[in-house]
Amino acid sequence: xxxxxxxxxxxxxxxxxxxxxxxxxxxxxxxxxxxxxxxxxxxxxxxxxxxxxxxxxxxxxxxxxxxxxxxxxxxxxxxxxxxxxxxxxxxxxxxxxxxxxxxxxxxxxx
Numbered sequence: 001x002x003x004x005x006x007x008x009x010x011x012x013x014x015x016x017x018x019x020x021x022x023x024x025x026x027x028x029x030x031x032x033x034x035x036x037x038x039x040x041x042x043x044x045x046x047x048x049x050x051x052x053x054x055x056x057x058x059x060x061x062x063x064x065x066x067x068x069x070x071x072x073x074x075x076x077x078x079x080x081x082x083x084x085x086x087x088x089x090x091x092x093x094x095x096x097x098x099x100x101x102x103x104x105x106x107x108x109x110x
Contacts, residue, residue: 004047005037007061011054025053 012022019037023030026049036042042050072080077091084094 004042004050007054008037008050010061011057011059015057015059017057022050022053026050 008022011017012019019033020030023033026033026046036046080094081091084091087094087097089097
């Protein structure tokens, strides 16, 4: 799914606007909105129009979470995986909790 379709779906959900209302504001039928949000590409002229509607409604898309990539040895991976499972977490959840815990440790500034 392309970015505008994702943003439109998020916008509709966040604002509780129906597809019928979006269609009315856009001057098209609801069936056209349904097609655009499923498989038919949205024309560039409509993309700009939808962006204006979202802006006029005060909608700003939430920021995507930052991503951190770290190279680790397979033995480290197994150790992290075991620790995560011990706590009933995925490796990603466990890593985030460990980083959060370490971020709150006071340190001396130079």
